[in-house]
Amino acid sequence: MTTAAVRAGARPSSMAQALNRALRDAMAEDPSVHVLGEDVGALGGVFRVTDGLVKEFGEDRCTDTPLAEAGILGTAVGMAMYGLRPVVEMQFDAFAYPSFEQLISHVARMRNRTRGAVSMPLTVRVPYGGGIGGVEHHSDSSEAYYMATPGLHVVTPATVADAYGLLRAAIASDDPVVFLEPKRLYWSKTEWDPEAPEAVPAIGRAAVRRRGTSATLITYGPSLPVCMEAAEAAVAEGWDLEVVDLRSLVPFDEETVCTSVRRTGRAVIVHESTGFGGPGGEIAARITERCFHHLEAPVLRVAGFDIPYPPPMLERHHLPGVDRVLDAVARLQWEAES
Amino acid sequence: MTVLEQPGSYRPTPPPAWRPRTDPAPLLPDAEPYRVLGTEAADGLDAGLLLRLYGHLVRGRRYNAQATALTRQGRLAVYPSSTGQEACEVAAALALQEQDWLFPSYRDTLAAVARGLDPVQALTLLRGDWHTGYDPHEHRIAPLCTPLATQLPHAVGLAHAARLKGDDVVALAMVGDGGTSEGDFHEALNFAAVWRAPVVFLVQNNGFAISVPLAKQTAAPSLAHKAVGYGMPGRLVDGNDAAAVHEVLTDAVRRAREGGGPTLVEAVTYRMDAHTNADDATRYRSDAEVETWRGHDPVALLEQELTARKLLDEAGMAAEREAAERMAADLRERMNQDPVLDPMDLFTHVYAEQTAQLREQAGLLRAELDAAAEAAPDSPEGTQR
Ligand SMILES: Cc1ncc(C[n+]2csc(CCOP(=O)(O)OP(=O)(O)O)c2C)c(N)n1
Numbered sequence: 001m002t003t004a005a006v007r008a009g010a011r012p013s014s015m016a017q018a019l020n021r022a023l024r025d026a027m028a029e030d031p032s033v034h035v036l037g038e039d040v041g042a043l044g045g046v047f048r049v050t051d052g053l054v055k056e057f058g059e060d061r062c063t064d065t066p067l068a069e070a071g072i073l074g075t076a077v078g079m080a081m082y083g084l085r086p087v088v089e090m091q092f093d094a095f096a097y098p099s100f101e102q103l104i105s106h107v108a109r110m111r112n113r114t115r116g117a118v119s120m121p122l123t124v125r126v127p128y129g130g131g132i133g134g135v136e137h138h139s140d141s142s143e144a145y146y147m148a149t150p151g152l153h154v155v156t157p158a159t160v161a162d163a164y165g166l167l168r169a170a171i172a173s174d175d176p177v178v179f180l181e182p183k184r185l186y187w188s189k190t191e192w193d194p195e196a197p198e199a200v201p202a203i204g205r206a207a208v209r210r211r212g213t214s215a216t217l218i219t220y221g222p223s224l225p226v227c228m229e230a231a232e233a234a235v236a237e238g239w240d241l242e243v244v245d246l247r248s249l250v251p252f253d254e255e256t257v258c259t260s261v262r263r264t265g266r267a268v269i270v271h272e273s274t275g276f277g278g279p280g281g282e283i284a285a286r287i288t289e290r291c292f293h294h295l296e297a298p299v300l301r302v303a304g305f306d307i308p309y310p311p312p313m314l315e316r317h318h319l320p321g322v323d324r325v326l327d328a329v330a331r332l333q334w335e336a337e338s
Numbered sequence: 339m340t341v342l343e344q345p346g347s348y349r350p351t352p353p354p355a356w357r358p359r360t361d362p363a364p365l366l367p368d369a370e371p372y373r374v375l376g377t378e379a380a381d382g383l384d385a386g387l388l389l390r391l392y393g394h395l396v397r398g399r400r401y402n403a404q405a406t407a408l409t410r411q412g413r414l415a416v417y418p419s420s421t422g423q424e425a426c427e428v429a430a431a432l433a434l435q436e437q438d439w440l441f442p443s444y445r446d447t448l449a450a451v452a453r454g455l456d457p458v459q460a461l462t463l464l465r466g467d468w469h470t471g472y473d474p475h476e477h478r479i480a481p482l483c484t485p486l487a488t489q490l491p492h493a494v495g496l497a498h499a500a501r502l503k504g505d506d507v508v509a510l511a512m513v514g515d516g517g518t519s520e521g522d523f524h525e526a527l528n529f530a531a532v533w534r535a536p537v538v539f540l541v542q543n544n545g546f547a548i549s550v551p552l553a554k555q556t557a558a559p560s561l562a563h564k565a566v567g568y569g570m571p572g573r574l575v576d577g578n579d580a581a582a583v584h585e586v587l588t589d590a591v592r593r594a595r596e597g598g599g600p601t602l603v604e605a606v607t608y609r610m611d612a613h614t615n616a617d618d619a620t621r622y623r624s625d626a627e628v629e630t631w632r633g634h635d636p637v638a639l640l641e642q643e644l645t646a647r648k649l650l651d652e653a654g655m656a657a658e659r660e661a662a663e664r665m666a667a668d669l670r671e672r673m674n675q676d677p678v679l680d681p682m683d684l685f686t687h688v689y690a691e692q693t694a695q696l697r698e699q700a701g702l703l704r705a706e707l708d709a710a711a712e713a714a715p716d717s718p719e720g721t722q723r
Pocket of ligand 1: 038067069091095098445484485486513514515516517518544546547548609613
């Protein structure tokens with residue numbers, strides 16, 4: 001894939017626009033790419049990520065489906081079996097749950113159960129995470145469910161450039177990709193690495209967003225800006241933090257993470273989803289297995305509480321913020337001295 | 339002979355006595371929505387009932403306007419208005435008896451209020467201070483349900499359980515036209531029919547699921563037709579005709595109460611406002627269409643009937659409008675007060691007995707709040723205990 005297409009138009013200035021551009025470019029380049037979901041047509045999706053696609057490519061390529069998530073993903077399975085590349089939109093994290101039967105029992109294991117004869121080149125886009133004041137069922141961090149299902153790739157961009165590049169990579173992938181879109185970053189324009197070339201990031205490659213020596217913050221998606229801010233604030237305390245943005249939860253870039261942790265000797269994993277049974281536990285276990293002799297402190301996790309996602313007026317108490325990250329970093333230092 | 343031994347056949351050959359079920363008699367819904375207002379049938383209507391419906395409609399309309407205004411002031415995170423659909427909301431509430439249960443969706447705040455719920459409690463979910471602002475058992479109103487159609491099987495289960503216990507309880511479950519496409523809708527109808535559960539399903543067909551018009555949702559002649567395949571009657575009613583909706587729902591509730599099993603009611607109506615305040619309705623529908631429906635307004639339809647029958651005059655209307663204003667003023671005033679929240683509530687109701695892990699996490703938050711209170715003793719955070 002070249003990046004000519006993205007250069008042809010105006011530079012996307014927000015993540016939602018970058019995703020829109022990625023869909024448009026992929027559909028223009030490959031007629032087998034089809035977008036389907038609830039309200040993806042005239043409305044352009046509730047987050048406007050599919051804005052204009054129906055005008056440009058027609059209703060057969062960008063389809064408003066009946067309101068049925070299992071039906072949407074189930075028909076996408078059949079479309080993929082017949083050579084199309086469906087890109088499915090789930091309207092919100094918690095509304096994807098009716099489709100889990102299709103995802104887990106079929107999408108994820110089709111290649112395996114058919115000994116490689118049938119692949120599932122489909123992408124499931126899921127806006128996820130909190131911090132936008134959404135009411136119940138609009139703020140779940142569901143990544144752990146997806147990560148626990150072999151056969152799925154699970155990726156999540158945190159920058160505008162990655163939103164474009166990762167979505168292009170997901171659509172091009174011959175395996176199913178759960179593409180988690182941090183909805184509170186849809187309108188963010190922040191580029192943490194504005195110098196980086198707009199190359200397509202490979203699925204499975206983490207990015208070091210900030211170089212540092214005292215400890216490594218390992219994070220992804222909506223928590224990246226929190227960690228970047230924490231790293232800046234930590235300078236005042238004399239801590240020089242490295243920040244690793246995983247981008248891809250499955251496959252997991254052990255190499256980048258372990259290289260960093262071996263250098264810094266300390267690690268904190270930061271994410272919104274619950275700590276117990278959450279992604280951080282897996283990552284911490286891996287770091288401990290691979291880097292034990294380099295560690296100067298236990299691997300710590302800063303996560304959302306182990307509670308159902310709270311109502312909007314209380315969500316700020318639940319979401320891990322800069323202070324909670326800095327407290328964890330402080331604990332790392334203390335553990336090291338004791 | 340077993341099934342597998344029959345080449346090319348799926349199921350055993352029916353024995354000679356086998357017949358497709360023909361009971362209960364004709365299930366097919368009428369071709370046209372049932373109407374009462376403006377027809378001769380209206381003459382027989384009970385004046386007291388009509389006036390009661392009217393009062394609820396007027397207050398309901400005002401409630402929708404007030405709640406919508408509260409979203410603009412940032413007092414509600416979101417409000418899915420039911421303006422234009424008040425007749426369905428009100429009839430749903432009034433068709434039930436005290437002991438019956440209502441299973442509303444997120445758009446049905448008004449049905450809950452018409453059933454007697456405190457208007458502020460009904461808005462808790464949408465204000466964002468808690469997910470459900472009332473005790474469902476106290477009011478026999480299930481939590482306002484956001485994931486579409488998922489409350490329908492609950493209604494079936496509750497009604498079934500009540501019957502197993504020998505209680506006289508009917509469950510009324512509300513869903514939108516879009517929600518009828520979900521698997522849960524089909525499963526709920528099937529269970530209800532097979533169990534002959536005392537349930538009534540009310541579909542408010544307001545033409546759109548956010549932006550998707552009914553024609554892209556279903557190829558059925560009507561949503562009421564869906565009942566037939568499950569073996570229950572389907573009724574099609576004009577959802578803006580409060581008297582018609584009330585009559586059809588009351589019939590269906592009575593039928594369920596008498597052991598006749600479930601009914602699917604489709605009320606044809608229209609959502610006058612956008613899906614929520616976050617939606618841009620101009621992207622998917624024309625002003626002309628909205629105007630057409632404005633000419634078929636549920637409040638005006640009932641008002642015409644009542645004035646024609648001299649049951650209502652200017653003074654009567656003014657009195658209802660005043661009552662609605664008082665309700666709105668009270669709502670406004672109470673909603674303009676910041677709710678007093680205790681962040682520690684985050685951990686209170688996750689399990690019946692708090693786990694050690696949650697106690698530890700609660701400790702962390704407690705320490706954070708104490709530190710914040712010490713740093714800024716006058717901030718509201720410090721007083722929220
Ligand atoms: C399972 C599920 N999928 C998607 C959504 C997002 N969503 C909220 S309302 C809505 C449209 C519902 O339309 P309809 O059932 O016709 O009810 P109406 O809003 O018109 O009252 C959608 C898609 C949801 N709440 N639940």
